[in-house]
Amino acid sequence: MTIPVRPPEGRLWPADADAAVPYWVYSDPEIYAEEMRKIWYGPHWLYVGLECEIPNVGDWKTATLGERPVVMVRSAQNEVSVVENRCAHKGVKFCQARFGHSEELICPYHQWSYALNGDLQGVPFRRGVKRQGGMPADFDLKQNGLTKLRVEEVNGVVWATFSDETPSFRDYLGEKFWKHYTRVYDGRKLEVLGYNRQHIPANWKQMQENIKDPYHAGLLHVFFATFGLFRADQKSAVDIDDEGRHGILISRKGEQEKTEAMADIRNFQGDLVLEDPRVMDVVQEFPGEETVGMITIFPSVILQQQVNSLTTRQIVPKGPGGFDFHWTHWCYADDTPEMRLRRTRQANLFGPAGFVSADDGEVLEMTQQGATPSPDAHMILQMGGRAIESTDHQVTETAVRGMYRYWRKVMGL
Amino acid sequence: MSTTLTDRPAAITRDAIRDLYDDYYATLDEVRLHDWPEFFTQDCLYRVIPRENFEAGYTLSTMQAESRGMLKDRVTGLTRTQMYAPRYYRRFPTAPRIVSGLGVEENGGVRTRHNLLLVQTLIDKPSEIVLSAVCHDLIVADEGRLRFAERVVVFDSEMLPNSLVYPV
Numbered sequence: 001m002t003i004p005v006r007p008p009e010g011r012l013w014p015a016d017a018d019a020a021v022p023y024w025v026y027s028d029p030e031i032y033a034e035e036m037r038k039i040w041y042g043p044h045w046l047y048v049g050l051e052c053e054i055p056n057v058g059d060w061k062t063a064t065l066g067e068r069p070v071v072m073v074r075s076a077q078n079e080v081s082v083v084e085n086r087c088a089h090k091g092v093k094f095c096q097a098r099f100g101h102s103e104e105l106i107c108p109y110h111q112w113s114y115a116l117n118g119d120l121q122g123v124p125f126r127r128g129v130k131r132q133g134g135m136p137a138d139f140d141l142k143q144n145g146l147t148k149l150r151v152e153e154v155n156g157v158v159w160a161t162f163s164d165e166t167p168s169f170r171d172y173l174g175e176k177f178w179k180h181y182t183r184v185y186d187g188r189k190l191e192v193l194g195y196n197r198q199h200i201p202a203n204w205k206q207m208q209e210n211i212k213d214p215y216h217a218g219l220l221h222v223f224f225a226t227f228g229l230f231r232a233d234q235k236s237a238v239d240i241d242d243e244g245r246h247g248i249l250i251s252r253k254g255e256q257e258k259t260e261a262m263a264d265i266r267n268f269q270g271d272l273v274l275e276d277p278r279v280m281d282v283v284q285e286f287p288g289e290e291t292v293g294m295i296t297i298f299p300s301v302i303l304q305q306q307v308n309s310l311t312t313r314q315i316v317p318k319g320p321g322g323f324d325f326h327w328t329h330w331c332y333a334d335d336t337p338e339m340r341l342r343r344t345r346q347a348n349l350f351g352p353a354g355f356v357s358a359d360d361g362e363v364l365e366m367t368q369q370g371a372t373p374s375p376d377a378h379m380i381l382q383m384g385g386r387a388i389e390s391t392d393h394q395v396t397e398t399a400v401r402g403m404y405r406y407w408r409k410v411m412g413l
Numbered sequence: 414m415s416t417t418l419t420d421r422p423a424a425i426t427r428d429a430i431r432d433l434y435d436d437y438y439a440t441l442d443e444v445r446l447h448d449w450p451e452f453f454t455q456d457c458l459y460r461v462i463p464r465e466n467f468e469a470g471y472t473l474s475t476m477q478a479e480s481r482g483m484l485k486d487r488v489t490g491l492t493r494t495q496m497y498a499p500r501y502y503r504r505f506p507t508a509p510r511i512v513s514g515l516g517v518e519e520n521g522g523v524r525t526r527h528n529l530l531l532v533q534t535l536i537d538k539p540s541e542i543v544l545s546a547v548c549h550d551l552i553v554a555d556e557g558r559l560r561f562a563e564r565v566v567v568f569d570s571e572m573l574p575n576s577l578v579y580p581v
Binding site (some may be wrong): 098110192193194195196197198200220221222223226269272275277278279291315324329344345347348351352353356358359361362363365366 | 461463465468469471473474475476477478479480481482483485486487489490493494495496498499518527571572573574576577578579
């Protein structure tokens with residue numbers, strides 16, 4: 001049995017609404033356009049960058065939120081502005097570099113100039129030349145600045161939203177997730193260790209699902225299971241916010257051992273030994289016994305704490321069938337050289353060539369290949385039942401169900 | 414396993430360097446992964462690093478190894494733990510340019526640079542460039558053959574097409 005849905009015309013939703021999601025959510029261009037309006041440009045906070053990337057007044061970084069280019073700029077000593085990277089005059093994406101520094105923002109086409117906070121300051125020949133031409137007398141600089149986004153800088157991370165209706169960032173997270181967030185983003189100064197960037201030919205929601213799905217982690221990622229970094233039999237938990245949109249996978253590292261749960265893991269490599277195990281030199285640095293906290297903040301980012309590897313992974317949708325994935329690997333500014341080296345080493349597990357993460361990029365692409373030609377078939381999301389609730393184990397797809405229930409609510413489907 | 418090189422004297426001549434690269438790239442293009450770590454010294458440094466990281470002075474790399482052991486672990490990870498779609502990788506290096514003469518480096522090594530294109534072909538897809546890079550290498554004589562003491566592959570490519578699977 002299925003339930004008709006509009007828009008888009010002719011699409012159906014399976015009656016087992018929470019546990020069966022049709023594949024057209026990955027491929028339908030109308031749905032994708034709706035997502036841009038209702039989710040990315042709607043009442044949601046989007047990850048822009050780290051405050052430490054623009055230390056001095058006039059420093060800027062370009063980013064893409066949804067599909068829209070923006071500039072994150074330090075407009076005053078204690079002020080970060082996020083403005084659309086689109087000249088008010090003709091729509092030019094005027095900042096082309098990833099990073100830069102300037103006194104003001106100037107469009108190269110007709111040299112319209114903006115203050116760092118986006119206010120329009122000057123339009124060449126505004127009063128005409130030799131009493132010829134010029135802008136009309138009622139042209140108001142104040143009305144023609146760059147589009148300014150609402151911004152919150154929260155413990156070193158810069159968030160922005162296109163909507164006036166978005167609640168404060170803390171309310172957007174909810175108290176439970178505020179606690180998860182501040183466990184790692186605790187107010188200490190952050191520092192960038194480096195970047196990785198990759199295009200994954202899969203729908204952007206797949207990346208959110210991937211980090212809301214602990215079921216796969218000990219199965220697909222043989223490296224994780226083998227070295228006990230993330231495995232089904234370890235004490236773990238899945239937490240979701242009241243709306244179902246944010247999630248966290250919590251786990252603790254175990255040993256490399258063959259346990260009962262291993263029987264279901266076909267590729268478990270019990271005899272695998274590392275020649276140089278420095279990559280697995282893990283130290284416990286956060287309160288509690290948990291060694292993993294993988295947070296998904298809907299819709300734009302994954303905040304990774306996997307042993308000592310700390311990254312933000314920003315999702316930039318590129319049409320229904322792909323997204324750019326921007327990894328920012330960071331450390332605390334007061335880390336010892338040993339800790340920085342440890343984090344840099346552990347980065348071998350993550351990113352486009354990661355022992356673990358490369359599996360995900362590959363399997364997401366393979367999912368897109370299989371799902372796209374059959375838009376009206378659906379996935380089976382019954383692991384752990386049909387409920388949408390926090391669990392004290394990871395044999396569940398509850399957080400994926402939660403995200404789609406929230407998604408349907410926002411999309412009006 | 415490269416059997417020819419060990420028979421040669423380990424003088425670092427232009428010809429010997431050329432042979433090293435020919436063997437190195439043939440080994441990788443033919444996916445003889447277990448032979449790959451032997452091209453490096455025991456305490457080598459290997460990095461495949463985005464240009465933006467390299468220029469900013471960051472050492473964070475897309476692939477990194479600080480010893481031959483870590484290179485072997487990379488092979489083990491790839492062959493025994495990782496999942497990826499089947500593909501061909503083919504490497505297109507330019508001729509190496511010697512940037513420091515013999516005896517200039519402390520360990521008697523020679524620094525070279527060359528450009529590299531890495532092209533991949535997946536099933537049902539046209540061939541595409543994975544990365545465009547410049548390789549900063551330090552070549553030394555070690556145990557009767559030439560080896561890389563350092564190989565830092567700095568890639569310009571801003572957006573990798575999904576995964577970087579095999580070494581470069």
